[in-house]
Amino acid sequence: xxxxxxxxxxxxxxxxxxxxxxxxxxxxxxxxxxxxxxxxxxxxxxxxxxxxxxxxxxxxxxxxxxxxxxxxxxxxxxxxxxxxxxxxxxxxxxxxxxxxxxxxx
Numbered sequence: 001x002x003x004x005x006x007x008x009x010x011x012x013x014x015x016x017x018x019x020x021x022x023x024x025x026x027x028x029x030x031x032x033x034x035x036x037x038x039x040x041x042x043x044x045x046x047x048x049x050x051x052x053x054x055x056x057x058x059x060x061x062x063x064x065x066x067x068x069x070x071x072x073x074x075x076x077x078x079x080x081x082x083x084x085x086x087x088x089x090x091x092x093x094x095x096x097x098x099x100x101x102x103x104x105x
Contacts, residue, residue, distance in 0.1 A: 003068050007061045010079060014057065017050050017086045024089060046089055049082040 021043070028039045056078060060071050 003060065003064050006072065007057055010053075010057050010075065013079065013083070014050060014054050017053075017082065020086055020090050021046055021050060042089065046082075046085055049085055053078055053082050 024043060024046075028036055028043060031039065053075075056071075056075055060068060060075065065071065
């Protein structure tokens with residue numbers, strides 16, 4: 001797979017994570033203040049993980065090294081970890097508060 005193709009696929013994944021994170025924030029906004037306080041560090045951690053993945057992806061895209069296999073291996077591992085965190089959080093949130101279909105708006 002070419003670097004640009006890989007980056008395009010991974011960027012789509014980051015975009016999906018950001019949409020889920022936005023949905024989680026909307027859900028958390030409907031919680032009472034005590035529950036919001038409990039969720040804030042968790043949401044912040046996921047935000048940081050997504051930002052780190054985005055930064056690494058941008059670095060790969062901009063540098064476009066001839067031998068990018070070590071960076072790909074690191075990114076695949078990072079994306080697996082972040083993906084697991086986002087997916088777990090997504091399952092744990094009560095999304096009854098959010099109309100998921102309108103998240104793109």
